[in-house]
Amino acid sequence: xxxxxxxxxxxxxxxxxxxxxxxxxxxxxxxxxxxxxxxxxxxxxxxxxxxxxxxxxxxxxxxxxxxxxxxxxxxxxxxxxxxxxxxxxxxxxxxxxxxxxxxxxxxxxxxxxxxxxxxxxxxxxxxxxxxxxxxxxxxxxxxxxxxxxxxxxxxxxxxxxxxxxxxxxxxxxxxxxxxxxxxxxxxxxxxxxxxxxxxxxxxxxxxxxxxxxxxxxxxxxxxxxxxxxxxxxx
Amino acid sequence: xxxxxxxxxxxxxxxxxxxxxxxxxxxxxxxxxxxxxxxxxxxxxxxxxxxxxxxxxxxxxxxxxxxxxxxxxxxxxxxxxxxxxxxxxxxxxxxxxxxxxxxxxxxxxxxxxxxxxxxxxxxxxxxxxxxxxxxxxxxxxxxxxxxxxxxxxxxxxxxxxxxxxxxxxxxxxxxxxxxxxxxxxxxxxxxxxxxxxxxxxxxxxxxxxxxxxxxxxxxxxxxxxxxxxxxxxxxxxxxxxxxxxxxxxxxxxxxxxxxxxxxxxxxxxxxxxxxxxxxxxxxxxxxxxxxxxxxxxxxxxxxxxxxxxxxxxxxxxxxxxxxxxxxxxxxxx
Numbered sequence: 001x002x003x004x005x006x007x008x009x010x011x012x013x014x015x016x017x018x019x020x021x022x023x024x025x026x027x028x029x030x031x032x033x034x035x036x037x038x039x040x041x042x043x044x045x046x047x048x049x050x051x052x053x054x055x056x057x058x059x060x061x062x063x064x065x066x067x068x069x070x071x072x073x074x075x076x077x078x079x080x081x082x083x084x085x086x087x088x089x090x091x092x093x094x095x096x097x098x099x100x101x102x103x104x105x106x107x108x109x110x111x112x113x114x115x116x117x118x119x120x121x122x123x124x125x126x127x128x129x130x131x132x133x134x135x136x137x138x139x140x141x142x143x144x145x146x147x148x149x150x151x152x153x154x155x156x157x158x159x160x161x162x163x164x165x166x167x168x169x170x171x172x173x174x175x176x177x178x179x180x181x182x183x184x185x186x187x188x189x190x191x192x193x194x195x196x197x198x199x200x201x202x203x204x205x206x207x208x209x210x211x212x213x214x215x216x217x218x219x220x221x222x223x224x225x226x227x228x229x230x231x232x233x234x
Numbered sequence: 235x236x237x238x239x240x241x242x243x244x245x246x247x248x249x250x251x252x253x254x255x256x257x258x259x260x261x262x263x264x265x266x267x268x269x270x271x272x273x274x275x276x277x278x279x280x281x282x283x284x285x286x287x288x289x290x291x292x293x294x295x296x297x298x299x300x301x302x303x304x305x306x307x308x309x310x311x312x313x314x315x316x317x318x319x320x321x322x323x324x325x326x327x328x329x330x331x332x333x334x335x336x337x338x339x340x341x342x343x344x345x346x347x348x349x350x351x352x353x354x355x356x357x358x359x360x361x362x363x364x365x366x367x368x369x370x371x372x373x374x375x376x377x378x379x380x381x382x383x384x385x386x387x388x389x390x391x392x393x394x395x396x397x398x399x400x401x402x403x404x405x406x407x408x409x410x411x412x413x414x415x416x417x418x419x420x421x422x423x424x425x426x427x428x429x430x431x432x433x434x435x436x437x438x439x440x441x442x443x444x445x446x447x448x449x450x451x452x453x454x455x456x457x458x459x460x461x462x463x464x465x466x467x468x469x470x471x472x473x474x475x476x477x478x479x480x481x482x483x484x485x486x487x488x489x490x491x492x493x494x495x496x497x498x499x500x501x502x503x504x505x506x507x508x509x510x511x512x513x514x515x516x517x518x519x520x521x522x523x524x525x526x527x528x529x530x531x532x533x534x535x536x537x538x539x540x541x542x543x544x545x546x547x548x549x550x551x552x553x554x555x556x557x558x559x560x561x562x563x564x565x566x567x
Contacts, residue, residue, distance in 0.1 A: 051499040076502050125421070125438075129492030129511050140495050141516045141527055142504030166495035166503055169434040 027097025030090060038075050043101055049075045056162075057103020061095040063158035067151075078143055078165060081150065109157040111185035114178065119186025122179055126170065134203040135190040140166055149191045153184040276343040279370035285337040286373045292330035293380035299323035300387030304394050323391060327384050334377070340369050407556055410441075410450025412537060417442040418455065418479070418547040427545045431457045431477050436494035438482060441549065450557050452482035453537050454491055454508055455547070456519050464521045465536075472538040472550060479537040479547075480523045481557040484510040486530035488559035491517070508534070522554070532560050 032041065038050035045052035053061070064070040065086060069079035084091065099105070124133060130145035132138045137147035143166040148156070157180055163169030175183070193203045201212055299322035306315050342363070368374055418426045418439040431437055437455045440446045460476035472478070482491050489512035497503040507516040507526050515528030523534030535557050538550030556564055 048501045050502070078503070138511075139514075140493055141507065141509050141514050142495055162498070163434050163496060164498055166497055168436045168494045168496040169432070169498075171432050171435060173430055173432065174435055174437065 023093040023096035024100045027093035027095070027100075030086075030094050031097050034071055035094075038072075043098070053098050054101050055103040056098065056101075058095050058099035058106045059104045059158050060162050061098035062091070062106050063155060063162060063164065065091045065094055067155055069164070080144065081146055104161065106154065107157040107161055107180070109153045109177075109181055109184050111153045111181055111188055114181030114183070114185035116182070116185050116189055118179065119182035119184070119189075122175065122183050123186050126175065127183070130167070133205060134193055135187055136202060136204050142166055148187050151187065153188065156180075156184045156187050275345075277340060278342075279340040280337055282337070283372065285333065286371065286377060289330050289334045289338060290373070290376050290380040292326050292333065293377070293384040296323050296326035296330060297380070297383040297387035299326060300384070300391035303391040307394060307398070320391060323384075323388050327388060330381075330384065338371055338377070339367055407449070407558055410553060410557060411444035411448060412441050412450065412549045412552050414549060414551045415540075416549045417542070418453070418539075418549065421446075425546045426455070428475050428477060428541060428547060429545065431455050431547075433457045433459070433476075434496050434498075436496070439479065439547070449483055449488075450481070450553070452490065453479045454482045454494070455479045455539075456494060456496075456506070456508070458506065458520050462520055466522050469522055469536065469538065469554070472536060474539055474541040474547075477539055477547065478519050479539050479549075480508065480517065480519065480534040481537070481553055483558050484512065484515055484530060485532040485534060485558070485560050486510065486515050486528070487512055489513075491534075530560075532564065 031039075031043070035053075036043075038046060039053050040046050040050075043053040064079065066084055068082035068084045071085055072079050086094065095106075123131075123135075127135075130138055130140050131148060132145075135148035138145045145167075151159070159167065160170045160175060160180060160183065190203075193200075199212075201208060299319050303316060303319040303323060306319055371377065419442045420426050420430070420437065420439060425442065426437065426439055435457070439453050439455050440451050444451050446452065456478060458473070458476045458478060460473070463473055463476060463478070465473060465478075480491075483489075484491055489510050491508050492511050493509035495504060495507045495509060495516075497506060500506075505526075506519055508519055508523075509516045510528070510530070513529050515530035516526040517523045517530070517534045518526045523536050525531070525533060533555070535553035535555040537553055540548045540550040542548050
């Protein structure tokens with residue numbers, strides 16, 4: 001194989017995910033290099049450290065790698081969205097390897113087929129409790145519910161099906177494919193929510209808006225009172 | 235919207251009336267000098283019939299606005315109209331008082347040395363002055379009546395919303411729609427089966443055929459690993475296949491429990507918890523809804539579950555305790 005590489009294109013051999021060989025093998029090599037320390041050489045997991053990857057499928061691998069949640073420096077830390085550590089080709093190889101261990105495929109989702117109104121309704125009842133109604137994220141005791149503006153439709157679908165970290169999973173029986181597409185369409189719409197003018201303070205809702213209004217109005221009133229008091233002085 | 239427009243038009247017309255040029259009247263009486271010679275003193279009696287009528291009109295308009303607030307409140311009108319009428323009532327009352335102080339009541343400018351006031355012989359003239367504040371005001375009865383009307387009506391408008399408080403709760407909290415054998419249905423009204431509650435998911439359920447908006451209706455249903463369930467001994471048969479149900483109403487302030495934290499890999503994250511988005515009370519679904527964190531002081535009431543012959547979920551009875559936010563003596567019920 002090395003000889004073939006040298007013959008065809010030498011630079012391509014520098015990257016282990018050159019695409020010249022089978023992606024599962026390359027993925028396995030990458031896995032042993034960076035993931036096996038916690039998930040185990042045979043992907044059966046290490047108790048108290050990392051779960052088994054048998055049966056999680058391409059769905060989980062693609063989600064965790066494309067959102068930069070894995071690899072995790074400290075297995076006890078909460079995985080949060082960050083720039084991916086691997087190139088697209090390396091991720092494809094890793095996903096192919098994890099997929100070869102069995103499990104669900106990457107879900108297909110077409111937000112264009114969903115209804116934004118239904119999506120908002122479903123998002124309100126299933127997601128907004130933690131992620132907040134415009135998807136700006138929030139806090140769950142024990143974790144962080146991330147903001148969703150960077151999520152791609154595929155990542156949205158994967159998260160709904162997997163239930164990463166402390167999030168509950170929503171299987172097909174609870175949120176079917178069409179509903180999932182509606183939710184994805186609604187979440188995409190929160191990237192540019194309708195702007196009614198004025199200071200939107202990140203569209204985080206009427207309660208913070210009211211608090212900001214009280215704060216500003218209270219300060220303005222205090223200033224007016226002070227000015228009036230100054231004028232009244234002889 | 236047209237009602238609001240008409241009200242705004244009224245305000246505008248009223249403002250124009252206020253700004254209209256005043257007809258020439260008798261010159262206000264001005265009294266220079268003072269009761270005691272040698273001190274700067276000026277007294278102006280400015281009451282005019284027109285001003286009196288204007289103040290009385292403003293006071294009566296304020297009373298009318300307060301009455302309108304009460305009427306609108308009972309008519310269940312748009313809250314914006316309620317706010318507008320109350321604002322008019324207070325605003326007109328303020329305008330009337332301001333106008334009365336500027337145009338009706340005699341104005342005095344007097345400078346007096348402070349130590350002088352301490353002398354007892356200075357008191358009788360001061361008392362006499364204080365007693366003459368109504369000088370020049372001819373329609374005292376009308377103004378007084380209008381003032382009383384405005385004040386009473388505003389006080390009534392502020393007090394009447396008390397009637398909007400709901401009926402006394404009484405025994406209704408203890409009586410939830412849940413009965414032994416009643417089926418659990420989803421938000422779409424379809425009966426829930428055990429297979430509809432996969433591990434790791436979070437389902438809101440209601441009693442079949444009951445009003446979903448009732449406080450005691452909504453329950454959260456989750457499936458836990460039966461081996462990790464640690465329910466109290468008397469509730470051992472309340473969780474078929476590890477499926478447990480709890481009231482969806484937080485025992486702290488009565489919000490709906492909308493958050494479920496379900497660890498994908500428990501050794502490196504938190505244990506499962508049903509959480510309230512209002513003040514972050516967290517309840518443990520494995521131990522019968524005990525409080526894990528947050529301000530709630532009382533466990534979530536648990537609903538016993540049974541599995542029907544077709545695999546459908548049925549209630550095994552009522553809740554384990556009173557549902558809804560806590561109150562004094564809640565543990566005695």
